[in-house]
Amino acid sequence: MERNGSQIILQALKDQGVGQVFGYPGGCVIPLFDEFLNHSDISLIRVAHEQAAAHAADGFARLTGRPGVVIVTSGPGATNTITGIATAMTDSIPMIIITGQVRTPVIGTNAFQETNVIGVSRPVTKHNYLVKDLNNLPRVLQEAFYIATTGRPGPVLIDLPVDLQSLTSSAEFVEKIEIPGYDLPPKADLRQVKKAWEMTRMASRPVLYIGGGVNLAHAGEDLLRFAEAAEIPVTTTLLGQGAISEDHPLSLGMLGMHGTYTANWAMHRSDLVIAVGARFDDRVTGKVERFAPLAQMIHVDLDPSEINKIKKVHLGVVADAKDFLAEIGKLAHKVDSEPWLEEIKSIRQNHPLPNYDQAKMKVGELRPEFVIQEFSRHLKGKAVVVSDVGQHQMFVAQHFTFTQQRSHLTSGGLGTMGFALPAAVGACFAEGHEQVVCFCGDGGFQMNIQELATVRSYNLPIVIVVLNNKNLGMVKQWQDLFWDSRYASTLSPDAPDFVKIAEGYSIPGSRVGKKEEVVPAIERALTHQGPILIEFMIDPHSMVYPMIPAGKEFKDIIEGA
């Protein structure tokens, strides 16, 4: 059948079950955007900035596990997506980005709005393609989805010259995708699983260290079965949150720089760490040589290049997290972990997270921890929580109790400020999603504030929470702790009136400055239909504790106020 390039793309998107694409039009994608008008079963969500299109696709993918799709124009349209693509790459999020390119005959001539997008995007994509022969397009699209979603997921970019979008070809989709150099991870080797279980059985202080890979693999149930069967305490990374419900007795909460005292203590004392789908990020390990210094280490990851990358391990297992956890769960039975669990329990009682209930705050003081705890109490885990980057992100990680897999969407590895609002936009397009709550600081919120326009035009039911401390809190915290409180570029006394800004986009907003107003404002927001913004004027000197400073170890932990 003769089809033009745009029709081939629409067909591929439908074959892959894509319901919506996030995009922004421009000269080199006019034919492709036009084709969307012929299809009522696939929507093109127009955002207000290309970077936001990538974050929106990312938010959708983090929540659903299905790839988000982005279509933007050439040149600046494409380069604007790069931060969003890098964010997805770092956190292994499946994404397809289709960029328009200048006409085939003028590629390489510095034509209007031309960039070498293949070159620019190469280090931040799992793979990318420049399509110069339309006959290859059906196969390239199939390969792109296959590569993006299998193995360790990641973004795949397709650069498509505008002339090919209107040219026709009779090329068909292929029956079988064959990519000789691309191997899928093997099934978990049962001898290795058995060895891992033997090591676990012999250990007296085991800990499961769970990363984003477990959420990506939808392996929460398998994790729970194994952890419960063998009674092993579980700590998660930021991206692993929700893989086990944080109100489960075996959950130690998050580990790492701003992790709980208990989780970091347990890692420090452990004699066996089982790392699954985690990559020993420096924000988790601190000083690597002193990370879990007494422990034998088992590392399970489907990416062989992660094993022994940071920490030499005693047993490396290349396998999908779900597969491994399911297999080891079959072998597991109760081991004598009673003394270990008792010890953890007493540490937990003696070292709780800093807690700010209403009574403890001074008059006029509004603590971000309290605001988040109240959201958590009202939502009872039934929410999609999107957080931006900075202090508020860590407060959310610490004080919101995540009870479901994939319920905390945040930029972990790259730490992209401006992520939350567009990612929340994307999350709203997942079928049957829970209440979306988007937490931002006053800094990051302004990095993609234009997406209030998208929120308005699609009437997306997001509760937008701006925790305004009138400074860039995380950097300021480092300045306070390590730079003699010299606030180079971190104070923002002139931060705008966010309520007025919301009103400018016809989104209702309110400001909360007193602790007594917090609960009524949350209750109002959670019963509101459609988007709503609440700005909380929080204590400008809040610090995130506990903290193990960068490059330090457990003994250097600052427990805080």
Next chain:
Amino acid sequence: MEHRHIITLEVEDKPGVLSRISTLFSRRGFNVDSLTVGHTHRPGISRFTIVVQGNDQVVEQIRKQSQKLIHVLTVQDLEQKRSVMREFAIIKLDYNLEDSKEINEIVDLYGGRMLDSGEGQLIVEFSGTEAKINKVFRKLEKFKVLESIRTGKIGMQIGSL
């Protein structure tokens, strides 16, 4: 431990494959001593030989990362004791009659070939191990070398993989 590593990769002949591989090596700040690429007997398959100095553990990680590239089929860190390596060099010399005898002796001794002579210039070729090519360059130092080029290493493991 810092060592010299000779890595061979078999790749699909696709656009961008050279750039992807060199990006991986440069990201860790490796100095690539040499990089040689060419076709193999199998259509559509090329082979790289890359020589780098680096920390063993980091090289091992890069080897694994290269294996992840979509168009890379196999990656091997050659065991130097169990492999054959060759380099190739072309050298242009300024010469006069009294030098010619000695130059010819060097060419013969090191199994080189005269590729061109005339207009007071000679072009000679040599192939062999890196040590041999180094020696040839040293021997020719006393003459006036006008231009020279040497390929990087190409290499192959002895026995089956």
